[in-house]
Amino acid sequence: MLKPQVHYQSNSTITNRRAHFLLPKSFINGKELASLLVVKSSRSPFNKARRYIRAASEPTTIKAVEDVPQQSIKVKALVTVIQTIGGLLTSLGIERGLDDIQDLLGKTLLLELVSTELDPKTELEKPTIEGFAHRVRQESGDVKYEAEFEVPNDFGDVGAVLVENEHHCEMFLQDIVLDGFPHGPVNVTCRSWVHSKYENKQKRAFFTNKCYLPSQTPIGLRRLREEELALLRGNGQGERKRGERIYDYDVYNDIGDPDANLDLARPVLGGKERPYPRRCRTGRPRCQSDPSLEKKKKDFYVPRDEGFSEIKHLTFSAKTLYSLFNALVPSLGNVIGDAELGFPYFRAIDSLFNEGIQMPPLSRQGFWKTIMPRLFKVITDGKDVLRFETPQTSERDRFFWLRDEEFARQTLAGLNPYSIKLITEWPLKSKLDPVIYGPPESAITTEIIEAEIGGIIKVSEAIKQKKLFILDYHDILLPFVRKVRGLKGTTLYGSRTIFFLTPSGTLRPLAIELTRPPMDGKPQWKQVYTHNWDSTGCWLWRLAKAHVLAHDSGYHQLVSHWLRTHCATEPYIVATNRQLSVMHPIYRLLHPHFRYTMEINALARESLVNAGGIIESSFSPGKYSMELSSAAYDEMWRFDHEALPKDLINRGMAVEDKTAPHGLKLTIEDYPFANDGLILWDIIKNWVTDYVNHYYPDPSLVVSDQELQAWWTEIQTVGHRDKKDKPGWPELKTPEDLIEIATIIAWVCSGHHAAVNFGQYAFAGYFPNRPTIARRKMPSEEPTEEEWNSFLEKPEAVLLATFPSKLQATRVMAVLSVLSNHSPDEEYIGEEMEPSWADDPIIEAAFEKFSGRLKELEGIVDERNSNKNLKNRNGAGIVPYQLLKPFSKPG
Numbered sequence: 092m093l094k095p096q097v098h099y100q101s102n103s104t105i106t107n108r109r110a111h112f113l114l115p116k117s118f119i120n121g122k123e124l125a126s127l128l129v130v131k132s133s134r135s136p137f138n139k140a141r142r143y144i145r146a147a148s149e150p151t152t153i154k155a156v157e158d159v160p161q162q163s164i165k166v167k168a169l170v171t172v173i174q175t176i177g178g179l180l181t182s183l184g185i186e187r188g189l190d191d192i193q194d195l196l197g198k199t200l201l202l203e204l205v206s207t208e209l210d211p212k213t214e215l216e217k218p219t220i221e222g223f224a225h226r227v228r229q230e231s232g233d234v235k236y237e238a239e240f241e242v243p244n245d246f247g248d249v250g251a252v253l254v255e256n257e258h259h260c261e262m263f264l265q266d267i268v269l270d271g272f273p274h275g276p277v278n279v280t281c282r283s284w285v286h287s288k289y290e291n292k293q294k295r296a297f298f299t300n301k302c303y304l305p306s307q308t309p310i311g312l313r314r315l316r317e318e319e320l321a322l323l324r325g326n327g328q329g330e331r332k333r334g335e336r337i338y339d340y341d342v343y344n345d346i347g348d349p350d351a352n353l354d355l356a357r358p359v360l361g362g363k364e365r366p367y368p369r370r371c372r373t374g375r376p377r378c379q380s381d382p383s384l385e386k387k388k389k390d391f392y393v394p395r396d397e398g399f400s401e402i403k404h405l406t407f408s409a410k411t412l413y414s415l416f417n418a419l420v421p422s423l424g425n426v427i428g429d430a431e432l433g434f435p436y437f438r439a440i441d442s443l444f445n446e447g448i449q450m451p452p453l454s455r456q457g458f459w460k461t462i463m464p465r466l467f468k469v470i471t472d473g474k475d476v477l478r479f480e481t482p483q484t485s486e487r488d489r490f491f492w493l494r495d496e497e498f499a500r501q502t503l504a505g506l507n508p509y510s511i512k513l514i515t516e517w518p519l520k521s522k523l524d525p526v527i528y529g530p531p532e533s534a535i536t537t538e539i540i541e542a543e544i545g546g547i548i549k550v551s552e553a554i555k556q557k558k559l560f561i562l563d564y565h566d567i568l569l570p571f572v573r574k575v576r577g578l579k580g581t582t583l584y585g586s587r588t589i590f591f592l593t594p595s596g597t598l599r600p601l602a603i604e605l606t607r608p609p610m611d612g613k614p615q616w617k618q619v620y621t622h623n624w625d626s627t628g629c630w631l632w633r634l635a636k637a638h639v640l641a642h643d644s645g646y647h648q649l650v651s652h653w654l655r656t657h658c659a660t661e662p663y664i665v666a667t668n669r670q671l672s673v674m675h676p677i678y679r680l681l682h683p684h685f686r687y688t689m690e691i692n693a694l695a696r697e698s699l700v701n702a703g704g705i706i707e708s709s710f711s712p713g714k715y716s717m718e719l720s721s722a723a724y725d726e727m728w729r730f731d732h733e734a735l736p737k738d739l740i741n742r743g744m745a746v747e748d749k750t751a752p753h754g755l756k757l758t759i760e761d762y763p764f765a766n767d768g769l770i771l772w773d774i775i776k777n778w779v780t781d782y783v784n785h786y787y788p789d790p791s792l793v794v795s796d797q798e799l800q801a802w803w804t805e806i807q808t809v810g811h812r813d814k815k816d817k818p819g820w821p822e823l824k825t826p827e828d829l830i831e832i833a834t835i836i837a838w839v840c841s842g843h844h845a846a847v848n849f850g851q852y853a854f855a856g857y858f859p860n861r862p863t864i865a866r867r868k869m870p871s872e873e874p875t876e877e878e879w880n881s882f883l884e885k886p887e888a889v890l891l892a893t894f895p896s897k898l899q900a901t902r903v904m905a906v907l908s909v910l911s912n913h914s915p916d917e918e919y920i921g922e923e924m925e926p927s928w929a930d931d932p933i934i935e936a937a938f939e940k941f942s943g944r945l946k947e948l949e950g951i952v953d954e955r956n957s958n959k960n961l962k963n964r965n966g967a968g969i970v971p972y973q974l975l976k977p978f979s980k981p982g
């Protein structure tokens with residue numbers, strides 16, 4: 092209820108009321124026309140039962156059809172609209188002129204205040220109070236609009252504001268502050284696009300920053316809360332248009348483009364045959380050549396508020412990405428020409444970082460440099476030169492990529508720290524069908540391992556002491572070998588790489604096994620390589636390492652990065668928007684973690700993981716890349732193992748130990764990713780715990796929260812439908828369950844993603860360290876005499892021919908350079924407080940604690956990186972491990 096009024100009205104006539112409704116003179120003077128309150132009984136489609144009290148611009152149109160209360164307070168709404176590219180202020184032409192007139196008339200935005208209460212007499216929703224907001228000033232990129240309202244004293248608290256955009260183009264509303272209430276201002280954070288009323292008559296509803304569980308929703312807002320969710324869910328029909336806000340699901344039926352070329356047909360991912368998470372539904376027309384697939388279109392729909400920020404100074408990152416895929420990547424093809432041309436010698440690889448590649452001028456000289464200053468360093472004679480930055484890794488140690496200890500160290504502190512596993516069973520054996528894939532026993536024998544360890548320990552003892560580890564790409568890759576070998580310019584093996592944990596706590600690679608299944612009438616082939624002490628053995632070892640690195644590189648990109656962080660997250664985002672109201676505290680907890688993910692995923696479907704895209708054309712599995720990612724989802728992915736502690740336990744990299752920090756004892760003490768990651772996991776979990784406990788003080792509230800239950804059910808049964816009957820889905824019955832689920836989602840979007848994303852250029856920019864593809868089989872695999880001799884004659888040439896081609900390497904380098912760079916508007920975890928958190932002192936304090944602990948982690952990471960005893964992150968030429976530093980800056 093509103094407290095005592097600020098000003099009193101006479102209870103006599105309408106005229107008397109009219110006098111009181113007059114707004115301050117400043118609104119009447121000059122070009123701003125007078126605004127008066129008009130009582131009106133019109134209805135909006137949003138608000139069937141509501142009646143309105145309107146502030147209008149014409150004093151003569153005042154009508155009274157309501158029994159206006161005798162006492163009211165004056166409330167001012169200050170609306171902040173952000174100046175955007177393509178939005179409000181830069182649109183040109185006739186509509187702009189009309190919009191200017193609307194601004195001058197003071198009719199830019201029609202606001203309606205919604206009460207949290209029902210009318211006690213009618214038990215219907217109270218009439219809303221309408222008022223036109225008019226432009227008052229511009230402050231840098233923000234434009235301020237104001238409206239004034241007379242709010243009847245018995246109106247109740249304002250719970251929402253309905254907004255109608257009177258302009259001809261959409262506007263980006265930052266927030267609305269309602270000032271004048273005795274208990275302080277009411278904040279409404281919008282951060283959303285509001286469509287023009289000429290495109291869609293539906294009014295936008297923005298709720299105040301106060302969080303409510305569904306059962307606690309004030310009675311006056313209940314219908315609005317449900318209607319808003321229904322709008323966001325849509326009806327699952329028709330093609331989604333730009334500007335819409337509908338969140339729905341579909342399978343991955345848009346990777347291929349068979350109408351353009353039948354070679355670009357790709358199977359649908361999602362379903363029994365090829366399980367996959369769901370993507371956001373776009374509803375595009377079907378392909379003529381294959382109606383199970385959606386037609387490729389230039390514009391990929393994403394719900395309006397999921398798009399990149401269009402705020403003027405923040406458009407850089409979006410522009411850079413679009414230019415990368417639509418201009419730079421195709422241009423590289425034109426400049427380099429022969430797609431299969433490799434690097435003739437290592438000096439040619441170095442030249443990418445020195446002389447660079449001359450690019451044809453695009454539209455105007457200097458264009459490239461403006462868009463991608465990190466990549467384009469020099470402009471000479473009217474030509475832009477693409478010169479790659481030397482990655483930090485090779486800047487510090489030019490030969491880092493050649494060293495075995497660095498190869499092993501990167502499994503713990505590199506770009507893919509998610510694959511290394513403890514060996515718990517010996518001998519190694521495949522689980523694949525021997526009839527199809529040949530004998531399952533590994534060729535890595537006890538004798539080989541004991542000889543490599545140097546006889547200091549038996550294999551059985553090493554396993555008991557947890558000293559043997561594996562990078563196992565055998566069973567996941569072997570089923571793809573035949574298919575991939577049918578493609579031009581690539582090859583594949585199943586691989587196993589064994590490591591030994593040395594007394595100094597570092598890993599030493601012992602053996603690599605490469606396997607080819609029976610094919611083309613030939614039996615299974617496999618060979619074990621060790622770091623031999625003869626020249627031929629040494630070169631074969633280097634070549635085998637290149638194959639394993641290509642496997643790891645593909646697995647990293649398709650599984651650790653794309654599948655587990657980007658693709659698996661999309662259903663969480665869709666479900667959160669469909670099932671949790673923006674007023675729901677869990678919506679507000681998770682929403683900041685989802686920023687831009689859907690837009691980036693759409694861009695990836697358009698240019699990275701699509702048929703013929705960067706991944707297919709540059710990674711070993713070629714056109715089977717996405718099928719490989721589907722196989723990994725089917726066999727390995729489960730929700731509960733996405734929690735860092737469970738993931739580590741699952742890989743044998745940690746065991747539960749209540750006496751150890753974080754309740755876990757690491758198998759390799761100096762495992763930089765796990766050590767930093769566990770602190771971050773705990774910090775996130777503590778914050779989520781404080782947050783959940785605040786909103787769910789009574790444990791039974793979790794079960795009775797219908798939105799929350801629908802959300803969790805939808806994630807399992809729709810978003811991750813192909814996994815719904817598989818293990819790994821925690822129940823959602825208690826606050827503890829909710830804490831674990833929300834922490835997993837937040838961790839995957841923050842820590843997990845940072846660990847596998849931001850080091851991409853540092854570790855893979857100098858591609859010999861992580862080739863994305865091995866284009867040639869090993870010279871030792873059933874070679875012709877000529878093949879073997881040419882290997883003996885010039886092994887370096889074989890290694891260069893195995894590496895990616897010049898076009899493959901440079902395209903990937905350009906993409907990694909952009910993707911691993913933090914965007915200028917990057918949001919750092921714990922840096923910016925959500926407005927709704929700031930409105931609640933308990934949550935505000937919990938957030939301050941969260942933020943403080945993240946700052947502590949910064950210091951801990953620095954301290955660890957300078958600790959000489961931690962040899963997996965400190966040593967000659969080693970780049971410090973900073974990928975999980977919460978506030979690490981672009982790099």
Ligand SMILES: [Fe+2]
Nearest residue numbers: 652657844848
């Ligand atoms: Fe990413």
